[in-house]
Amino acid sequence: MVHIVFLLINIEIDEHRNITTSLFISPNHLIFLANDTELKSAIFASQLHSDDHIEYVYKNEIILGKIRKIYLTIEEGYYAPLTPSDTIIIDNILVSHYASVNNHYLTHNVMKIYR
Known part of the structure; x- marks a missing residue:
């Protein structure tokens, strides 16, 4: 991993125990909306x-977290390389590995050759 300074979005999330947590993520990173499909x-x-x-991941279960507040910030962070999975957990939030292309499933199929 390479350590760099980024313009990030800070997403404050209320999770089921009335606790707020924050996710720092780049604006062009893909993240999953929770839905019934x-x-x-x-x-x-x-x-x-x-x-x-x-x-949101809590005690090895995926539960819903509600976004309370979103704002831009400049933070130090890490750039993560590709891994065999198409998703990762960042600060207990399920997110896509991919950024910059607005289609997680298409990008995952295209990137098969690099994994």
């Missing part, structure tokens, strides 16, 4: 809104 909607983090629900 098997094929999850992945959108750019910059497209999220307050009151959207995302998937």
Whole structure:
């Protein structure tokens, strides 16, 4: 991993225990909206809104977290390389590995050759 300074979005999330947690993520990183379908909607983090629900991991279970507040910040962070999985957990939030292309499933299929 390479350590760099980034313009990030800080997403404050209320999870089920009335605790607020924060996710720092790049604006063009894909994140999954929580919905009732098997094929999850992945959108750019910059497209999220307050009151959207995302998937939160708590005690090895995926539960809903509600977005309370979103704002831009400059933070130090890490750039992660590709891994065999198409999703990762960042600060207990389920997110896509991918950024910059607004289609998680298409990008995952195209990137097969690199994994």
